[in-house]
Amino acid sequence: MADHATAVAHQFDDVDQQREAATLGMWVFLATEVMLFGGLLTVYTVYRYLYARGFAEGSRQLDLWLGSINTVVLITSSLTMAIGVHGAQVGRRRVLVGSLLLTIVLGAIFLSIKGIEYAHKFEEGLVPGIDFTYAGPEAPHVALFILLYFMLTGVHAIHMVIGIGAVSVVAYLGWRGRFGPSYHTPVELVGLYWHFVDIVWIFLLPLLYLLHH
Amino acid sequence: MTETHVPLRIYYTVYGALLVLTVVTVGVSLVDLGPLSTVVALAIAAAKASLVILFFMHVRYGPRLIWIFASGGFFWLALLILLTMSDIVSRGWHIIPGR
Numbered sequence: 001m002a003d004h005a006t007a008v009a010h011q012f013d014d015v016d017q018q019r020e021a022a023t024l025g026m027w028v029f030l031a032t033e034v035m036l037f038g039g040l041l042t043v044y045t046v047y048r049y050l051y052a053r054g055f056a057e058g059s060r061q062l063d064l065w066l067g068s069i070n071t072v073v074l075i076t077s078s079l080t081m082a083i084g085v086h087g088a089q090v091g092r093r094r095v096l097v098g099s100l101l102l103t104i105v106l107g108a109i110f111l112s113i114k115g116i117e118y119a120h121k122f123e124e125g126l127v128p129g130i131d132f133t134y135a136g137p138e139a140p141h142v143a144l145f146i147l148l149y150f151m152l153t154g155v156h157a158i159h160m161v162i163g164i165g166a167v168s169v170v171a172y173l174g175w176r177g178r179f180g181p182s183y184h185t186p187v188e189l190v191g192l193y194w195h196f197v198d199i200v201w202i203f204l205l206p207l208l209y210l211l212h213h
Numbered sequence: 214m215t216e217t218h219v220p221l222r223i224y225y226t227v228y229g230a231l232l233v234l235t236v237v238t239v240g241v242s243l244v245d246l247g248p249l250s251t252v253v254a255l256a257i258a259a260a261k262a263s264l265v266i267l268f269f270m271h272v273r274y275g276p277r278l279i280w281i282f283a284s285g286g287f288f289w290l291a292l293l294i295l296l297t298m299s300d301i302v303s304r305g306w307h308i309i310p311g312r
Contacts, residue, residue: 019216020276027279031286038290045294046301068239072232079228082219082269089218188271195269199262205235206254210242 019185026189030196037155037200044148044207047141054141059211061126061134061142062149063117067209070113071201077106078198081167085191088184093177096187100171103194107164114157121146149208156204159197166190217274227268234261 012018048055080102087095125133127150128143136142170190173179179187238257246253267273272283 016216020278023275024278024282027282031282031289034286034290035293038293041290042294042297045298049298049301064239064242068235071235075228075231075235078231078265078269079224082224083221086219086221086224089216192270195265198269199265202261202265203258206238206242206258210238210250210254212242 015182019188022185022189023192026192030192033159033196037152040148040152040155041203041207044152047144047148051138051141051144054138055145056211057136057138058142058145058149059209061124061146062209063120064209066113066117067205070110071205073106073110073113074198074201077103077110078195080106081191081194085184085187088174088179088187089181091180093174093179096174096179097171100167100174100187104164104167104171107160107167111157111160111164114153118150121150152204152208156197156200159200163190163194163197166193217271219268219271219274223268227264230264231261 008015008018012021080099084096084099084103087093087099121127122131125131126146128147132143132146134142167190170186174187234257238254241253241257242250266283270283272279
C-alpha cells in the first residue's frame with residue numbers, strides 16, 4: 001500500500017501533521033500507562049516507607065545478577081529497536097526487519113530469564129499465597145514485598161508479551177515492504193511502546209533488586 | 214515540522230551511557246550509603262529514563278507539544294505519590310490538642 005505515503009486523512013493539512021498527531025496520541029496512551037504502573041508504584045512507596053526493613057530483607061531474596069543481566073538485555077533491545085526505526089526512516093528494509101527480529105529475540109530472552117527467576121521463587125518457597133516458607137521476624141513484610149515484586153514484574157512481563165506481538169506484526173509488514181522514508185508511523189509508534197516498557201524496567205531494577213541495605 | 218533523523222552514532226553513545234549507568238547503579242547498591250542509597254539509585258534511574266525518552270523516543274527533536282505530553286504522565290505520577298505520602302508520613306503527627 002504505497003498510497004500511505006501520499007494519503008492524508010481530510011482532517012490533516014499534510015503528512016507531517018498527520019504523523020505528529022499519531023505520535024501525540026501514542027504519548028497520551030503512554031501517559032495512561034504511567035498511571036497504570038503508577039498505582040502499583042504508589043502502593044510500593046507507601047509500604048516501603050512503613051516496612052523498610054522487611055522490604056530490604058525481601059530484596060535480598062531476589063537474584064541481583066539475573067535482574068542486572070535482564071536490564072542489559074532490555075537496554076540492548078531498545079538500541080536494536082531504535083536502529084530499526086532508523087532503518088525505516090532511511091528506507092533500508094533489511095536493517096528494519098533484521099533489527100526488529102533482533103528486538104523480538106532479545107525480548108524473548110528477557111522473558112525466559114524472568115521465567116527462570118519465577119521458577120526459583122517457587123522452588124525456594126517464596127510465593128505468598130501458594131507456597132511461602134520464609135520464616136523470620138519480618139516474614140509478613142517480606143511476603144508483601146514479594147507480592148509487589150510479582151505484580152510489578154508480572155504487569156511488566158504482560159507488556160513485554162504485547163510488545164513482542166506488536167513488533168512481530170510491524171516486522172512482517174516491513175518485510176512486505178510497507179514502510180519507507182515517506183511512511184513508517186507504525187514502526188515509530190511500536191518503538192515508542194517498546195522504549196516505554198524499557199523505561200519501566202529501568203525503574204523496577206533499583207526499586208526491587210537494589211535494596212540490600 | 215518535518216521529521217528529524219537521529220544519526221546512529223548518537224544511539225550508540227546513548228546505549229554506552231545506559232550500560233555504564235547500569236553498572237554504576239548495581240555497583241553503588243553494594244555499598245552502604247544509608248538513606249542516600251535510594252536517592253542515588255533513583256537519580257541514576259531518572260537519568261537513564263531521560264536518555265531513553267530524549268534520544269531513543271526522539272522527544273529531544275520533537276515539537277513542544279510532545280514535550281508537554283511526555284512530561285504530563287510523570288507529573289501526575291509525582292502528584293499521586295507526593296500527596297499520598299504526605300498523608301502516610303503525617304499520620305503520626307498529633308497537631309490537634311487533645312486527640
